[in-house]
Amino acid sequence: MRLVILGAGESGIGTAILGKKKGYDVFVSDFGKIKGNYKEVLIINEIAWEEEKHTEDLILNADVVMKSPGIPDKSPIVKKLSAKEIPVLSEIEFAAPFTDATIIGITGSNGKTTTTMLTYHLLKSAGLNVGLGGNIGKSFAWQVADNKYDSYVLELSSFQLDGIFKFKPHIAIITNISPDHLDRYDYKYENYIASKFRITMNQTEEDYLIYDADDEAITEWFKTHTTKAKLIPFSLTKTFSEGAYIKNNKMEISINQEEFTMDTAHIALEGKHNMKNAMAATSVAKLMQIRKSTIRESLSNFQGVEHRLEKVLKIQNVQYINDSKATNVNATFFALDSMNTPTVWIVGGVDKGNDYNELMSLVREKVKAIICLGVDNKKIIDVFGNVVDMMVEVSTMNDAVRMAQRLSEKGDTVLLSPACASFDLFENYEDRGNQFKQAVKNL
Incomplete structure (x- = not known):
């Protein structure tokens, strides 16, 4: 099986390592320059590569192609691959079948990094053997190749979700949806919304979708679409028998007949949007059966994310x-x-x-x-x-x-x-x- 990787960034190099380990014939092609440290990794692992060009003869003979999320579908080489019906996947789609770990996938226009970091902090503080990847940290594929984590918290951009076909997280979160990256979606907001909801397209009745019930685009989507996943909404204004909400300055979460409450004054993150991030992350912690005392402690000592307020x-x-x-x-x-x-x-x-x-x-x-x-x-x-x-x-x-x-x-x-x-x-x-x-x- 020939695996061609377009783009030699973090996700490309990670996929190359995993592909090589799983017996693929791997070739990495980058239209720009490859960073020195990544080039070294390719050389040490004896993986064939090229930079500052895409040689068609070496690419169009692929059985499968992993495309970096930064490369648009409109680029000439991707169009040629599509014309030949060669499958073009994202790193997440390629790597997921090689792990049995529980996957928590988090997407949204905003708040996804904070929610991802907070979810990871909650699970790690509880002593779980958990990896952090996707849009942040070390690439998911690289970790699947090198580590044996029991669960992964993955931050997923719409570009990564565009390249999934069978991938399904056990727990999915959509933090919110607002117009972003419309230049990649023909300036059609509905295309971008559809892309975010790909996170739940393969979920079954055993899986969960946690979402912002105050969000207009999300609420509209649910009027005309469904998912098999169990729904866990969160809101600043509504209350639910199953879900998360804020009432009388308390965060209240009810999932699978279990209640969790915490005074919002004790949550380290500030601001209304961060209450939403905290509700989403805590819902995951409850689903993963983490003790209430551990959740409270983690929510009160979380440091926040660099470059975000x-x-x-x-x-x-x-x-x-x-x-x-x-x-x-x-x-x-x-x-x-x-x-x-x-x-x-x-x-x-x-x-x-x-x-x-x-x-x-x-x-x-x-x-x-x-x-x-x-x-x-x-x-x-x-x-x-x-x-x-x-x-x-x-x-x-x-x-x-x-x-x-x-x-x-x-x-x-x-x-x-x-x-x-x-x-x-x-x-x-x-x-x-x-x-x-x-x-x-x-x-």
Whole structure:
């Protein structure tokens, strides 16, 4: 069996290792340059590879192809593979049959990293032998090749779900759905929604789907679609006989005739959206039969996720917050919603078809100045130009932070929450967040 891997990033290299271990004839092809450390791994494992090109003769003879989530279906080589009816899978689809572990799959437009990390923290603190993968950490395929975990918590993007056919998590979570990555879905929101719901398409009556019952797109989907999985909703406003909700400042969860309650004041994460993440993760912990005392302790000591509403420093009584992971409008909505002081907002980057009007009421209420940090800021300026007193354009993170210091005064917050991808000026959102933190430390 010939396995061809397109893209030599974390998921590609992990799949190559697993494929080699399982006796496939493996070939890795990357249209860009392969990072030095990954190249070493390929060489040590005697896996054939090429970079800065896709040689068709070496690719179109594949029995199966694993495509990196970053490569769109529209790319010429993928179209040629489709024309020849060669199956093109995601890493998750390829690796899943090689493990008997219980899989918890988490998707959503926002909150999925926090929910994934919190779920992993809950299970690991309870002493479970658990792996963390998908969109974060070491690739799932690599872990399946090297480790023997009893369960995995996987963060799954819509791109990864587009490449699944038989994959089924025992427990699936959809944190929420809001327009994102529409450039990859022909600018059709319904295509993106359908992609998220692929997480439950193979689930059976023995499996569970945990979802946000306050979410409009999710509720609409359920009006015309079904899943076999047992449904566990969570909500900030509704109550359920089976599900999770907040009532009188208490998180209440009822699953399989078992009750769990916890005062929300004792939960380490702050903000309404984080209550939802906590309800989703705790529902998993209950399904995995983790003791109540362990759950309470883990919820109260969880540290949060880097680049997600991360408090950096307070300088001259101005709080600097790094929310670089907010790569869409919905994520920035949560960030602005949780601001309690006048805010200097750093925004901008590569726009994925954003509608900034959704932020209008929050910007009017909370934002005193906007700093645009992007190559093309026209859309942001058009929408908010008349709404805030100060609007400044900068092209480096250092300039953004220095300008923010000038525009802020005691008691204010400086918030980096870009609502956009980072690829115009930075390598990725981590690089953007790290540059912000460094610039703040240099003030």
